[in-house]
Amino acid sequence: xxxxxxxxxxxxxxxxxxxxxxxxxxxxxxxxxxxxxxxxxxxxxxxxxxxxxxxxxxxxxxxxxxxxxxxxxxxxxxxxxxxxxxxxxxxxxxxxxxxxxxxxxxxxxxxxxxxxxxxxxxxxxxxxxxxxxxxxxxxxxxxxxxxxxxxxxxxxxxxxxxxxxxxxxxxxxxxxxxxxxxxxxxxxxxxxxxxxxxxxxxxxxxxxxxxxxxxxxxxxxxxxxxxxxxxx
Amino acid sequence: xxxxxxxxxxxxxxxxxxxxxxxxxxxxxxxxxxxxxxxxxxxxxxxxxxxxxxxxxxxxxxxxxxxxxxxxxxxxxxxxxxxxxxxxxxxxxxxxxxxxxxxxxxxxxxxxxxxxxxxxxxxxxxxxxxxxxxxxxxxxxxxxxxxxxxxxxxxxxxxxxxxxxxxxxxxxxxxxxxxxxxxxxxxxxxxxxxxxxxxxxxxxxxxxxxxxxxxxxxxxxxxxxxxxxxxxxxxxxxxxxxxxxxxxxxxxxxxxxxxx
Ligand SMILES: Nc1ncnc2c1ncn2[C@@H]1O[C@H](COP(=O)(O)OP(=O)(O)OP(=O)(O)O)[C@@H](O)[C@H]1O
Ligand SMILES: [Mg+2]
Numbered sequence: 001x002x003x004x005x006x007x008x009x010x011x012x013x014x015x016x017x018x019x020x021x022x023x024x025x026x027x028x029x030x031x032x033x034x035x036x037x038x039x040x041x042x043x044x045x046x047x048x049x050x051x052x053x054x055x056x057x058x059x060x061x062x063x064x065x066x067x068x069x070x071x072x073x074x075x076x077x078x079x080x081x082x083x084x085x086x087x088x089x090x091x092x093x094x095x096x097x098x099x100x101x102x103x104x105x106x107x108x109x110x111x112x113x114x115x116x117x118x119x120x121x122x123x124x125x126x127x128x129x130x131x132x133x134x135x136x137x138x139x140x141x142x143x144x145x146x147x148x149x150x151x152x153x154x155x156x157x158x159x160x161x162x163x164x165x166x167x168x169x170x171x172x173x174x175x176x177x178x179x180x181x182x183x184x185x186x187x188x189x190x191x192x193x194x195x196x197x198x199x200x201x202x203x204x205x206x207x208x209x210x211x212x213x214x215x216x217x218x219x220x221x222x223x224x225x226x227x228x229x230x231x232x
Numbered sequence: 233x234x235x236x237x238x239x240x241x242x243x244x245x246x247x248x249x250x251x252x253x254x255x256x257x258x259x260x261x262x263x264x265x266x267x268x269x270x271x272x273x274x275x276x277x278x279x280x281x282x283x284x285x286x287x288x289x290x291x292x293x294x295x296x297x298x299x300x301x302x303x304x305x306x307x308x309x310x311x312x313x314x315x316x317x318x319x320x321x322x323x324x325x326x327x328x329x330x331x332x333x334x335x336x337x338x339x340x341x342x343x344x345x346x347x348x349x350x351x352x353x354x355x356x357x358x359x360x361x362x363x364x365x366x367x368x369x370x371x372x373x374x375x376x377x378x379x380x381x382x383x384x385x386x387x388x389x390x391x392x393x394x395x396x397x398x399x400x401x402x403x404x405x406x407x408x409x410x411x412x413x414x415x416x417x418x419x420x421x422x423x424x425x426x427x428x429x430x431x432x433x434x435x436x437x438x439x440x441x442x443x444x445x446x447x448x449x450x451x452x453x454x455x456x457x458x459x460x461x462x463x464x465x466x467x468x469x470x471x472x473x474x475x476x477x478x479x480x481x482x483x484x485x486x487x488x489x490x491x492x
Contacts, residue, residue, distance in 0.1 A: 051246060136328035139282050140342035140404065141318045143310065150341065154332050231331040232386040 005202045012189030013209050016175040023110040031118025037065040038123055072116040078177050081109040085181045106178045117167055125160035158228045165221035172213050233296050235260045235407055235439050241290035243276055250276050252463040261437035265450040268460035274443045278410045282322045283313055294319040321401035321409040326417045327393045329385040335396045336381040339368040339403050371399035375429055391422035395429055411442040447490045451475050459483050
C-alpha cells in the first residue's frame with residue numbers, strides 16, 4: 001500500500017512541479033516587462049493641455065497596466081483559473097483547451113497571476129534603489145548601462161530576493177489549486193485514497209512532499225540572502 | 233582665463249523660476265562658497281553645473297570652452313554630456329557611496345570604467361589599472377582612511393563615508409569640485425573631520441564650489457562668498473566683505489540668523 005501511495009503521490013508531485021516550473025519560467029520575465037510597463041512615464045497629454053489640468057500628468061500605459069495588475073491581484077487565482085479553463089467552452093461553444101489542454105490552461109492562468117505579483121516585487125526593487133545612486137554614477141561619468149550593471153542591479157536583486165522567496169514558496173502551495181480543473185496534482189492524488197480505501201494518512205504524506213520542496217527552496221533563498229548580506 | 237564662466241543661468245520648475253539669471257565666474261585655485269536660505273536655489277546651481285538638471289537658459293564655459301549653451305538646440309550625444317560632466321566633481325549631502333563596493337573600490341570604479349575607453353587600454357591594461365589603484369590608495373591616505381580601504385560603506389561612520397566620497401570625486405581629477413552641504417547629514421562631532429579635509433584641499437588650491445551652512449567654515453576656507461537669495465545672486469565678495477561688511481540689508485538679516 002505504501003508503495004502504491006508513494007508512486008501515486010510522486011506522479012502528483014510531477015504535475016505540481018510541471019506547473020511550478022512553467023509558471024516560473026514564463027512569469028519571471030513577463031513580470032519584469034509588466035513592471036516596466038507600470039513604470040512607463042509616457043504622458044502624451046502634457047503637450048496639449050495646461051499644467052493645471054488633470055490630464056497633464058496622465059500616463060495611459062502605466063494606468064492601464066496598473067489597472068490590470070489591480071484586477072488580477074484583487075481576485076482569487078482559483079476564480080481566474082475557472083474562468084480561463086471553462087470560459088471559452090461556455091461563451092464560444094468551443095473548448096479551445098481540447099482534451100490534453102488542462103495543464104496548458106492552468107499554466108496560462110498561473111503565469112498571468114504570478115506575473116502580476118512578480119511585477120510588483122520587481123517594481124519595489126527597482127524604485128527602492130535611491131536616485132542618488134544613479135546620480136552618483138552620472139556625475140562620475142558612467143554611462144546609463146554601466147550604472148545599471150555596475151551600481152543598481154545588485155542593489156535591486158538584494159531588495160527583490162526576500163519578497164520573491166515568499167512569493168515562490170506560496171506558488172509551491174498554490175499548485176494545489178490546479179485540482180479545481182481536475183489536474184491530478186499532489187493533494188488530489190492523496191485524497192483519492194481517502195475515497196477509495198478510506199485512509200487519511202496519504203493526505204498527511206502529501207504534506208511531507210510540500211515541506212520537502214519548500215524546505216529546499218528556503219535553503220536556496222537564505223543562501224542567496226546570505227551571499228548578498230555583505231552590504232546594506 | 234576663468235576656469236568656469238556662467239552667464240544668465242535660468243531654471244524653472246513647473247512654472248516657478250528657481251534660478252533667475254545667474255552670472256558668475258571662478259578662477260583656478262579659488263574656493264567659492266555659496267550661502268543662502270533654504271530654497272534659494274543653491275543645490276539647483278550645482279545640479280545644473282553637473283548636468284543633473286538642464287538649465288532653461290544660459291551658457292556655461294569651462295576653461296573657455298562652452299560646455300553648455302541653452303540656445304544651441306542641437307541634441308548633445310550622451311558621450312559628449314558625459315565628457316563635459318567630467319570637468320566637475322560632485323560631493324553629495326548624503327554621500328551616495330555605492331554600498332556593494334569597498335571604500336577603495338568606490339574610489340576606483342569610475343576610473344576603471346573610463347579607462348576602458350582609452351585606445352591603449354588592451355595593450356596597457358595592467359599598468360593602467362595599477363596606476364588607478366595607486367592613485368586611489370594615495371587619495372585614501374590623504375583622507376586619513378588608509379586603514380579603511382576594505383571596509384564597506386555601512387561599516388564606516390558618516391564622516392568617513394563622506395571622506396571616501398570626496399576621494400571618489402577627486403579620483404577623476406575634476407577641474408572644479410562641487411560640495412553640496414557636505415556636513416549637514418553628519419552628527420556635529422563628525423563635521424570637523426570632513427571640514428578639515430576640505431580646508432586642506434583649499435590650502436592646496438583645489439578649485440571648489442561649496443554650499444554650506446557653516447558660516448565660520450565658509451569664512452575660513454573660501455576665497456570668495458556668494459549670497460543667493462530667491463534665485464538671484466544678491467551679493468558676492470571676499471569672505472571679509474560678506475561676513476563683516478555685508479552691503480545688503482537682506483544679507484545682514486540672513487547672517488544674523490546664524491548668530492545667537
Ligand atoms: N525637482 C524639482 N522639482 C520641483 N521643484 C524643485 C525641484 N528641485 C528643487 N525645486 C525647488 O526649487 C527651489 C530651490 O531648491 P534648491 O534645492 O536649489 O534649494 P537650496 O538652496 O539648495 O535649499 P536647501 O538649503 O534647503 O538645500 C525650491 O523651492 C525647491 O522646492
Ligand atoms: Mg540644497
